[in-house]
Amino acid sequence: KMSSGAADLRQRKKQNCTESDKMAPEERNKENSKLGRSPKYMLIQRFAKLFFGCLAAVTSGMMYAVYLSTYHERKFWFSSRQELEREITFQGDSAIYYSFYKEMLKAPSFERGVYELTHNNKTISLKTINAVQQMTLYPELIASVLYQASGSEEVIEPVYFYIGIVFGLQGIYVTALFVTSWVMSGTWLAGMLTVAWFIINRTDTTRIDYSIPSRENWALPYFACQVAALTGYLKKNLNCSAEKFCYLLVNASTYTFMMMWEYSHYLLFVQAVSLFLLDSFALAQTEKVHEVYRIYLFSVIVGYLLQFENSALLVSPLLSLVVALMLSKSFQMNMKKTTFVSRLLKIMYIYLVLTVAVTLNFLLKMFIPHKENEHLLKFIEVKLGLNTTKNFTMNWLLCQESLQAPSQDFFLRLTQSSLLPFYILVLIICLFSVTQVIFRRICGEPLKETVKLEDGRIGERPEIVYHVIHTILLGCLAMCLEGMKYLWTPYVCMLAAFGVCSPELWMTLFKWLRLKAVHPVLLALILSMAVPTIIGFSLWKEFFPRIMTELTELQEFYDPDTVELMTWIKRQAPVAAVFAGSPQLMGVIKLCTGWTVSSLPLYNDDDLLKRNENIYQIYSKRSAEDIYKILTSYKANFLVIEDSICNEVGPVRGCRVKDLLDIANGHVVCEEGDNYAYSKYGRFCHEIKMNYSPYVNYFTRVYWNRSYFVYRINTVISFQS
Numbered sequence: 001k002m003s004s005g006a007a008d009l010r011q012r013k014k015q016n017c018t019e020s021d022k023m024a025p026e027e028r029n030k031e032n033s034k035l036g037r038s039p040k041y042m043l044i045q046r047f048a049k050l051f052f053g054c055l056a057a058v059t060s061g062m063m064y065a066v067y068l069s070t071y072h073e074r075k076f077w078f079s080s081r082q083e084l085e086r087e088i089t090f091q092g093d094s095a096i097y098y099s100f101y102k103e104m105l106k107a108p109s110f111e112r113g114v115y116e117l118t119h120n121n122k123t124i125s126l127k128t129i130n131a132v133q134q135m136t137l138y139p140e141l142i143a144s145v146l147y148q149a150s151g152s153e154e155v156i157e158p159v160y161f162y163i164g165i166v167f168g169l170q171g172i173y174v175t176a177l178f179v180t181s182w183v184m185s186g187t188w189l190a191g192m193l194t195v196a197w198f199i200i201n202r203t204d205t206t207r208i209d210y211s212i213p214s215r216e217n218w219a220l221p222y223f224a225c226q227v228a229a230l231t232g233y234l235k236k237n238l239n240c241s242a243e244k245f246c247y248l249l250v251n252a253s254t255y256t257f258m259m260m261w262e263y264s265h266y267l268l269f270v271q272a273v274s275l276f277l278l279d280s281f282a283l284a285q286t287e288k289v290h291e292v293y294r295i296y297l298f299s300v301i302v303g304y305l306l307q308f309e310n311s312a313l314l315v316s317p318l319l320s321l322v323v324a325l326m327l328s329k330s331f332q333m334n335m336k337k338t339t340f341v342s343r344l345l346k347i348m349y350i351y352l353v354l355t356v357a358v359t360l361n362f363l364l365k366m367f368i369p370h371k372e373n374e375h376l377l378k379f380i381e382v383k384l385g386l387n388t389t390k391n392f393t394m395n396w397l398l399c400q401e402s403l404q405a406p407s408q409d410f411f412l413r414l415t416q417s418s419l420l421p422f423y424i425l426v427l428i429i430c431l432f433s434v435t436q437v438i439f440r441r442i443c444g445e446p447l448k449e450t451v452k453l454e455d456g457r458i459g460e461r462p463e464i465v466y467h468v469i470h471t472i473l474l475g476c477l478a479m480c481l482e483g484m485k486y487l488w489t490p491y492v493c494m495l496a497a498f499g500v501c502s503p504e505l506w507m508t509l510f511k512w513l514r515l516k517a518v519h520p521v522l523l524a525l526i527l528s529m530a531v532p533t534i535i536g537f538s539l540w541k542e543f544f545p546r547i548m549t550e551l552t553e554l555q556e557f558y559d560p561d562t563v564e565l566m567t568w569i570k571r572q573a574p575v576a577a578v579f580a581g582s583p584q585l586m587g588v589i590k591l592c593t594g595w596t597v598s599s600l601p602l603y604n605d606d607d608l609l610k611r612n613e614n615i616y617q618i619y620s621k622r623s624a625e626d627i628y629k630i631l632t633s634y635k636a637n638f639l640v641i642e643d644s645i646c647n648e649v650g651p652v653r654g655c656r657v658k659d660l661l662d663i664a665n666g667h668v669v670c671e672e673g674d675n676y677a678y679s680k681y682g683r684f685c686h687e688i689k690m691n692y693s694p695y696v697n698y699f700t701r702v703y704w705n706r707s708y709f710v711y712r713i714n715t716v717i718s719f720q721s
Contacts (some may be wrong), residue, residue, distance in 0.1 A: 004021075007507060011549050014229070025104050029459055029530065038555050048401070049188075053182055053188035053191070053259075055427055056178070056188050056191065056192060057175045057178040057179055057182070057188065057191055058175060058515050060174055060192070060195045061171035061172060061173075061174045061178070062171055062176035063169045064170060064171050064174045064195065064199060065168050065170060065171030066494075066688055067199070067547075067551070068167045068170055068208060069163075069164070069167050070551050071209075071550060071551060072163065072167075072212075074550075074551060074552075075209075076089050078160075079127070080157075083159075084563060084566055084592055085558070085563060086159055087159075087588075087591050087592050088425050088562050088563060088566070088592065089586060090212070090213065090588070090591060091211075091584065091587070091588065092211070092427070092583075092584045092587050092601045093211070093214065093449045093587060093594075093600075093601045094211045094213045094214060094587075095210060095587035095588045095590065095601065096135065096587045096590060096591070096600055096601070096602070097135065097137070097139075097140060097213035097214075097215075097694055098140075098159075098162065098213050099587075099591035099594075100117060100131055100135070100137055100140050100159070101119070101140040101143055101144060101162055101213075102158065102591070104140060104141065104144035105144055105147065105148070108681070110144070110145060110148075112655075113144070114132070114141065117130075117131045117132050117137060117477070118130045118131070118132050118133070118308075122292040122596055123590060123596065123600070124596070124598070124599070124600060124608075125342065125578045125596050125597070125598050125599065125634050125635045125636065126634060126635055127607070130308060132308070133307055133308040133310065134602070134604065134605060135534070135602065136215055136259075136260065136261060136262045136307075138259050138260060139213075139215070139218040139260060143161070143162055143165055146161075146165070147161050147162075162213070163212050165304050166206075166208070166212050166213065166217055166218065169217070169221040169421065170206065170208055170217070170221065172221045172224075172225065172226050173206075173220060173221035173490075174195055174198060174199075176221065176224035176225045176227070176228045177191075177194050177195070177198060177224055177490055177491075177494050178191030178192070178194055178195055178229075179191065179228045180194075180224070180227055180228040180231050180494050180498075181193075181194040181323060181494045181497045181498045181501075183228065183231050183232050183235070183463070184231060184463060184464065184467070184498040184499045184502070185501045185502040185528075186502070187528070189501050189529070189532050189533075190497045190498050190500075190501035190502070190532070191497070192536070193497035193500070193501065193532050193535060193536060194493050194494050194497040194498075194661060195534070196536065196539050197417060197419050197493040197496065197497060197539075198490060198493045199547070200417045200419075200539060200543045200547075201413065201414060201417055201419060201489060201493065203413065204410060204413060204414065204485050204486070204489045205486065205489045205490050205493065206277065206486060206490075206650070207339075211533070213261065215260060216261060216486065217265075218260045219257055219260035219261035219264055220258045220261075220486075220487075220490075222253045222257040222260060223253070223257045223264070223267065224250065224490070225253040226249075226250055226253035226257060227271075227470075227491075228249075228465070229246045229247075229249035229250045229253060230246070230250050230292065230463075231463045231466070231467070232246040232463075233246035233247055233250055233288060233292075233498075234284055234285075234288060234462045234463040234466055235461075235462070235463050236285075236461070236462065239490055240643055241497050247291065250295060251295055254268070254295050254296070255298075255299050255301045255302055255303075258299045258300070258302070259303060259306060259307070259569070262312070262604065263311060263370040265300065265303075265312075265316040265317075265318045265319075266316075266318075267487065268296060268299070268316075268318050269316070269317045269318040269321060270473050270474060270477070271470060272293070272296060272318060272322060272325075272472070273321070273469075274466055274469040274470040274473060274475060275289050275292060275293075275466065276321070276325060276353065277461060277469050278465055278466050278469060280346060280349065280350050281346075281438050281441055282441055283434075283437065283438070283441070283460075283462050283465050284462035284465070285462070287370055290325075290326075290329060293325055293326060294326075296318060296322045297319070297322050297323070297326070300313050300314075300316065300318060300319050300322075309367055311369060311370040312370055314364060314368050315361065315364045315365045315368055315370050316369075317357070317361060319364075320357045320358070320360045320361035320364065321353075321357045321517065322356075323356075323357075323360060324352075324353050324356035324357035324360060325353055325357075327356060328349060328352050328353050328356060338494055369583075374399040379395060379397055379398070379403075382394055382398060383398065383403070383480075390663050390664050390666075391664060392613045392616065392660050392663075392664040393609050393612070393613055393662060395660045395663065395664070396657070396660055397603070399654075399660070401482060401654035402481065402482055402483030403481050403482070403483060404481070404482050405479065405480065405481075405482065406478065406479065406482045406485060407482070410482065410485060414489070414492075417539070417543070418535060418538070419492060419493060419496055420492075422496040422499065422500055422535070423492045423495060423496040423499075425499070426495055426496050426498070426499025426500065426505060427472075427495070427499075429458070429499070429505055429509055430458060430459060430464060430465075430468045430499070430505070430510055431472075432459075432512075433457065433458050433459030433466060433508050434459035434464075434465050434468055435459070436457075437457065437459040437465075438457060449456070453504055453507055453521055453524070454505055454507065454520075454521050455507075456459065456504070456507040456509075456510065456511030456512075456520075457508065458502070458504045458505050458508045459506075459508075461504075467491070467494075467495055467498075468495075470491065471488065471491050471492060471495055474487055474488040474491065475488050475492075495548075500528070500531045500532050500535065501528050501529075501531075501532045502528060503521075503524040503525050503527075503528040504524075505528075506523070506527045507520060507521065508523035508526040510523065510524060520665070528539065543695055561705045561706055561707035561708060562588065562707070562708075564705050565640070565703070565705065565707075565708045565710070566588075566589070566592040566593055568594075568703050568710070569589065569593045569595060570592075570593050572702075572703070573593075573595060573638060574637070575595075575668065576596075576632070577595055577596070577637045578595070578596045578597065578598055578635050578636045578637050578638070579596070579597050579598065579636065579637070579639075579640060580597070580598040580599070580615050580618075580631050580634065580636035580638070580639050580642035580713075581597075581615070581618075581639065581641070581642065582615075582616065582640075582642055582645060582657075583599045583601040583612050583615075583638060584601050585603075585642060586598065586599050586600060586601070587600060587601050589640075589656040598611065598615055598631075598634040598636045599611045599615050599634075611634065613664070614630050614634075614662075615630065615631070615634070616657060616661060617630055617661065617665075618631075618639065618641060618658050618684055618685055619641075619645055619646055619658045619661060619683065619684065619685050620658065620661035620662065620665055620667070620683070620684060621661075621662065621665070621667050621679035621681050621682065621683050621684070622665070622679075622681060622684055623681045623684075623694075624684070624687075624688070624695045624697070624698050624699070625694065625696045625698070627684050627698075628698040628699075628713070631713055632713065636704050637701075637712065637713055638710055638712055638713065639699065639711045639712075639713055640708055640709070640710050641685050641688070641708070641709045641710075641711070642707065642708060643706070643707050643708070643709070644707065645657050645658075645684070645685070646658075646685035658683065665679075667679040686711075689709060697714070698714055699711040699712070699713060699714065700712045700714060700715070
C-alpha cells in the first residue's frame with residue numbers, strides 16, 4: 001500500500017507539472033492577445049529581463065568580492081607584509097583553521113595529509129584528535145585540493161588563494177540574496193536594494209571583517225543559495241523544468257551546507273519549523289514540503305557518515321522533528337477537507353508532531369552517547385536564568401559580546417540606514433495578510449490557484465509566508481543573542497527590499513485602506529518603482545562617500561611585539577617544545593611557528609574546555625606550586641604570560657578573565673554589596689615577574705617584551721634562596 005501510495009503521489013506530481021506547463025503558455029497567450037502583443041515580442045522581453053537581471057546579480061556579487069578584497073588590503077597592507085606578519089592577522093580559531101590548510105599543502109600527498117589531520121598528535125600535547133571531525137575542516141581540504149589541482153602554486157600565494165575563495169563565496173552570498181528578492185518581487189530592482197542594504201550594514205550582516213576563515217563564512221553562502229532555491233521551489237504554477245532545477249539546487253546546497261558548519265543543523269531546524277508551520281495551515285503544497293523534509297533526512301544521514309559518525313547529528317532536534325513529521329504524515333490526509341473534524345485534526349496534528357519530536361529526541365539522547373553539545377545546553381540553562389554557576393567556562397561564554405542581548409547601537413544603525421523601519425512596515429503588512437489567509441482557511445475558504453495583482457492577497461503566496469515565519473524565528477533568536485544577528489540581518493535586507501519593490505504588497509495595503517481616489521493598481525505599480533528609487537538615491541548620497549572613504553583610507557595594522565615573540569620562538573625554542581598560555585595566543589603560535597601547544601580556542605570539546613580553564617589559572621591567585629603542577633601535567637615546557645590579560649581593565653567588571661577565575665576559585669569576598677578578591681597568594685602573573693622564591697625555583701624567564709613574558713618551566717627544581 002505504501003509503494004502504491006508513493007507511486008500515486010509521483011503520478012500526481014507529474015500530472016501537475018504537465019498541466020502547469022500546458023496552462024502557462026495558454027494563459028500568457030490570452031493575456032498577450034488582449035494587450036495586442038505577439039508571443040515573439042513577449043519572449044524577447046522576458047529574455048531581456050532575465051538576462052539583465054542575471055547580469056546585475058552576478059555583477060553585484062563580483063563587485064562585493066572585489067570590495068572585500070580591496071578593503072582587506074587597505075586594512076592589513078597584505079601585499080607589503082612578510083608571511084609571518086600576514087599570518088598574525090589570523091586571530092584565535094581563525095589561526096587554527098588556516099594552520100591546517102598550511103599543513104595540507106605541505107603534505108606529500110592528499111591522502112597523507114588527510115591521514116595526518118584525522119590522527120593529529122602534533123597540535124595539542126598529550127592528545128590525539130581527529131581535526132577534520134572536531135573542527136569541520138572540509139573547507140580547508142577543498143581549498144588545498146583546488147590550490148594544487150589548479151596549478152596555482154606558480155601563480156598565487158596560498159594565503160591569497162585561501163582568502164580569495166572566502167571572498168568569492170561572500171560574492172555568491174550576495175548574489176543569492178539578490179536572486180531571492182528578485183524571485184519574490186518580480187523585479188531585479190529589489191535585488192539591487194538588497195545588496196545596497198547588505199553592504200551598508202556590513203557590520204551587522206557579516207563577520208568577514210573579523211574572522212575570515214570562520215565556519216559561518218564558508219557555510220552561509222550555501223545556505224543563502226538553498227533559501228533562494230527553496231523560494232523558487234515553493235512558488236505556485238512553476239513549470240516542471242524550473243521546479244526540477246530548484247529541487248536539485250536545494251539538494252546540493254543543503255548537503256554542502258551540512259558539511260561546512262558543525263552548527264548547520266540548528267539553522268536547518270529553524271527552517272524546518274518554518275516549513276512545518278507553513279504546511280500545518282495548508283498554505284503550501286504538502287508534497288513539496290515533504291520533499292524538503294526528505295532532503296533534510298538524507299542530509300543528516302550523509303553528514304553523519306562523512307563527519308566520522310558524528311553523534312551530535314543523530315540527537316539533533318532537526319532529525320527528531322523531520323522523523324516526527326514523516327511519521328505523522330498519514331494523520332494529515334484528512335486535513336485538506338473543510339469540515340469541523342478537519343479543523344480539530346489540524347490542532348491534533350501540530351500537537352502530535354511536537355509530542356513525537358520531543359519524545360524521540362529524549363529517547364535518542366538516552367540511548368546514543370553524545371558529549372559534543374552538552375555545554376550548549378548548560379549555557380542555555382544559565383542564559384535563561386534556569387540555573388546559576390560559578391564555572392569559569394560558562395561565565396566566560398556569558399560575558400562574550402556575541403552572546404549578549406543586542407545593544408541599542410545595533411538598532412540605531414539599522415534605523416539610520418532606513419532598513420529597520422521599512423522591514424517593520426513590510427513585516428506588518430505581510431503578517432496581517434497571512435493572518436487573514438489563515439483565518440479564511442480555518443473558515444473553509446480554499447486558496448486561489450493564481451493570485452492576481454488586483455486581488456491584494458500577498459499572504460497567499462507560500463514563499464512569502466515562509467520568509468515571514470523564517471525572519472520572525474531568526475529575529476527572536478537575534479533578540480536573545482547578538483551573534484545571531486549575522487543570520488537574521490541579511491534576510492531583513494532581503495525581505496525589506498522585496499516589500500518596497502513589490503506591487504502586490506502595496507496593493508494589499510490599498511485593499512485594506514479601500515483607496516478609491518486613485519486607481520490602486522496604477523498607484524501600486526508607481527510606488528513599487530518610486531519608493532525603492534528614492535531609497536536608493538538617499539542611500540547613495542549618504543553612504544557611498546563613506547564606503548569610498550573606507551577603501552581609500554590607509555589603515556595600519558602592525559603588532560611588533562607578537563612578531564618578535566614568534567620570531568624568538570622559531571629561532572630559540574626547541575622543536576619538541578610545548579607552549580602554554582591563553583588559547584587565543586596558542587592558536588597564533590601554532591599557525592606561525594608550528595610548535596605544539598597545550599590548548600586551543602575551541603569550545604566544542606569538554607576536555608579542551610577543561611584544559612583552557614586550567615591553563616588560564618596562570619592569571620589567578622594560586623600558588624607557584626599549583627601552577628607548576630598544572631602546566632607539567634600537560635608536558636608544557638614554556639609559559640607565555642600576556643600583559644593585556646594580566647593587567648586587563650575591562651569595561652564590565654566581573655567579566656575580566658581574572659575576575660571570572662576568582663569567582664570560580666572561591667577567592668571572592670562580599671562586603672557591604674561590593675565584591676573583593678581575596679587569597680593568601682598574590683596573582684600569579686604579577687608575582688612571577690618579581691623574580692623571587694618560590695617562583696624562580698619553578699620558572700626561569702627567557703624572553704620578554706612590552707606585551708609578553710616567556711618563562712621556561714624548570715624540569716629540575718632548585719630551592720636555593
